[in-house]
Amino acid sequence: MAKRLLVAYGLWALGGPLGLHHLYLGRDSHALLWMLTLGGFGGAWLWDFWHLPGWVAAANGTAVPTDHTGTVPAFSPLRLAGQVAVGMYFGLVAALGLPWVPALLAQPLAVGLGVLLVSWVGNQMTEAPSTLAAAFLASLLLKGRVLALLPVSVAASMAAQRHRRYKPRGMPRPGLPTRLYHLGLACLAFTTPLACRGFCGAAGVLGPLLTLPRAAIELLLLPLRLIWLLAEVLGFTSTNPARESDASFRQSSWSRRQQWAYEVLGLPSGSATEDVHRSYRELVKLWHPDHNRHRAEEAERRFIELQEAYEELAGPRRAAGG
Numbered sequence: 001m002a003k004r005l006l007v008a009y010g011l012w013a014l015g016g017p018l019g020l021h022h023l024y025l026g027r028d029s030h031a032l033l034w035m036l037t038l039g040g041f042g043g044a045w046l047w048d049f050w051h052l053p054g055w056v057a058a059a060n061g062t063a064v065p066t067d068h069t070g071t072v073p074a075f076s077p078l079r080l081a082g083q084v085a086v087g088m089y090f091g092l093v094a095a096l097g098l099p100w101v102p103a104l105l106a107q108p109l110a111v112g113l114g115v116l117l118v119s120w121v122g123n124q125m126t127e128a129p130s131t132l133a134a135a136f137l138a139s140l141l142l143k144g145r146v147l148a149l150l151p152v153s154v155a156a157s158m159a160a161q162r163h164r165r166y167k168p169r170g171m172p173r174p175g176l177p178t179r180l181y182h183l184g185l186a187c188l189a190f191t192t193p194l195a196c197r198g199f200c201g202a203a204g205v206l207g208p209l210l211t212l213p214r215a216a217i218e219l220l221l222l223p224l225r226l227i228w229l230l231a232e233v234l235g236f237t238s239t240n241p242a243r244e245s246d247a248s249f250r251q252s253s254w255s256r257r258q259q260w261a262y263e264v265l266g267l268p269s270g271s272a273t274e275d276v277h278r279s280y281r282e283l284v285k286l287w288h289p290d291h292n293r294h295r296a297e298e299a300e301r302r303f304i305e306l307q308e309a310y311e312e313l314a315g316p317r318r319a320a321g322g
Contacts, residue, residue: 138151
């Protein structure tokens with residue numbers, strides 16, 4: 001189907017940074033480059049305005065044929081600059097999106113793919129093995145440092161320029177669904193690492209953000225808490241947490257003291273008063289210091305413990321009985 005110049009200009013105006021006009025004209029490499037760089041980093045798509053008539057004529061087969069047999073495309077400083085810039089861009093994306101992949105693997109591969117993408121724009125192409133080999137060799141010499149992106153990209157671009165040639169004519173072109181499928185896979189492979197990295201970063205920020213509503217509620221309830229505390233201090237409320245806590249502490253301490261007293265007298269907890277008196281009298285006779293002169297210190301200590309235990313258990317009971 002013949003391509004219309006008006007449609008091409010409309011797609012350029014509406015979706016130029018996404019390469020829709022290149023997709024319409026069958027220039028898939030250029031379309032992918034524009035998708036991944038948003039129109040050549042936001043401004044290079046303006047340059048397409050003057051080239052659209054020639055591209056439409058080439059797509060329709062009405063352009064003046066040029067014999068490319070046995071010739072090498074002319075050196076283009078603009079293409080070389082694009083190769084270096086896109087190679088560095090791809091290497092930076094790999095460093096940000098694939099931090100778990102060794103730099104000696106991710107960096108040269110990403111840089112080489114970026115250079116190859118620019119090299120295959122239009123009617124030109126280059127040798128992929130030579131370009132990737134130059135990128136890997138330069139990255140290895142520079143130990144995969146992030147600052148090595150520029151020299152690695154330059155080395156790969158020079159190798160691509162060294163082996164540049166024209167694309168063969170008459171190659172069969174796949175249908176539109178197949179082309180869209182390939183472009184979608186390429187975009188997915190490029191954006192997935194960045195999306196994962198962004199999701200991980202957002203998850204780290206989301207945790208503190210989730211605590212903000214609770215902090216806001218606590219802040220709003222702070223005046224009510226202060227009023228309630230003031231009412232407790234002034235005695236307007238029937239409960240006082242401080243008093244209840246103190247009473248609970250005293251009750252716990254008194255229970256532990258009684259348990260100790262029963263153990264000293266050799267009685268189970270809750271024994272009757274008669275058992276307390278009987279056990280006390282028997283143990284006092286047994287541990288009286290006058291009867292244990294050979295172990296006076298131990299007898300005196302046990303005698304004092306018996307007195308304190310008896311007072312602990314018999315004292316409250318005498319008070320209750322009285």
